[in-house]
Amino acid sequence: MEDGQHRFHSVHSTEPACRPLVFGTLVVMGLLQVTSSVAILLHLTGYLNEVGFSSAQQKPLEEVETAPVIADALKDPRKKDRPRCTKIPREVPPTAHLPIRVPIDYVQKGEIQPVMIQWNEAQGHLEKLDYHNGRLLVKEGGLYYIYAKTCFRYYDMEAESGNDYLQDGNAQLIQYIYHERHTQRPVKATVLMKSGSTKRWKKVGYNMYCEQQGGLFILKEGDGLFVSVSNSWMLDPEPEGGYFGAFKISN
Structure with missing residues (x-):
């Protein structure tokens, strides 16, 4: 009985010492999560800005390049390399x-x-x-x-x-x-x-x-x-x- 009581008291006496450790661990884990979230957010923000900037730079070029392509697509292929007809004066009948x-x-x-x-x-x-x-x-x-x-x-x-x-x-x-x-x-x-x-x-x-x-x-x-x-x-x-x-x- 004495031994049991002694063990019980010893275990009970260790709880106050473990609480600060657990609390510190949770705080560190929370800080790590916040830090990682901020890092991910900053990374994603920088990536999106980079993508937007590159798109803004490439958009005029794409428009300039696609305009001739569309114009060429609308051309009648049968008219390609067709010689221009010169107007022949109409002959007056008798x-x-x-x-x-x-x-x-x-x-x-x-x-x-x-x-x-x-x-x-x-x-x-x-x-x-x-x-x-x-x-x-x-x-x-x-x-x-x-x-x-x-x-x-x-x-x-x-x-x-x-x-x-x-x-x-x-x-x-x-x-x-x-x-x-x-x-x-x-x-x-x-x-x-x-x-x-x-x-x-x-x-x-x-x-x-x-x-x-x-x-x-x-x-x-x-x-x-x-x-x-x-x-x-x-x-x-x-x-x-x-x-x-x-x-x-x-x-």
């Missing part, structure tokens, strides 16, 4: 437009038979087509649109001259467009188009009638075209009412 020639002194009054009309070359337009003695001359073969318009007017002229040119007031106003092939001999004129009407004119006052026609025809180099009208002495001399022309559409 065309002609001629107003009627005045004064109409090549026609006798009262003439009923068809007479070839003369046109005003000086006030007209000619491009790769020639004009001679009432005819358009083709210099380049192909498909052409040919047109003509003539106007007829009548005044009370018999009161002045004492002659009646109108046979009971009737006037046959016919317009013809002829085609000639000058590469063949003998040259023969054939009718391409014909249009007109028989009008009954009033013998008192002013009368007017216009005829217009057009069509597509294949012409060859050296061909000729001309217009004839009946009662040509009644032609209106105004260029707005009488003209003749043609233009090429295709080969």
Whole structure:
């Protein structure tokens, strides 16, 4: 019993001596944890700053480098090394437009038979087509649109001259467009188009009638075209009412 009590007292007497040791150990361990946490935090902070700084330095370079790459990617690969096309001036096709020639002194009054009309070359337009003695001359073969318009007017002229040119007031106003092939001999004129009407004119006052026609025809180099009208002495001399022309559409 004495020994047991002595042992108990000895053990109990050592507790106050161990407490400062345990407390010191815990304090040291806490300081180590704090120190290690601070070190890790400082390390991570420095690493993040370094990464941010390097990214800030590399970002403009990446933008500069990627811009050409994107631009190159958007380019059409089919256009690479394609030679530039130079603009070729558009070739003007053969065309002609001629107003009627005045004064109409090549026609006798009262003439009923068809007479070839003369046109005003000086006030007209000619491009790769020639004009001679009432005819358009083709210099380049192909498909052409040919047109003509003539106007007829009548005044009370018999009161002045004492002659009646109108046979009971009737006037046959016919317009013809002829085609000639000058590469063949003998040259023969054939009718391409014909249009007109028989009008009954009033013998008192002013009368007017216009005829217009057009069509597509294949012409060859050296061909000729001309217009004839009946009662040509009644032609209106105004260029707005009488003209003749043609233009090429295709080969």
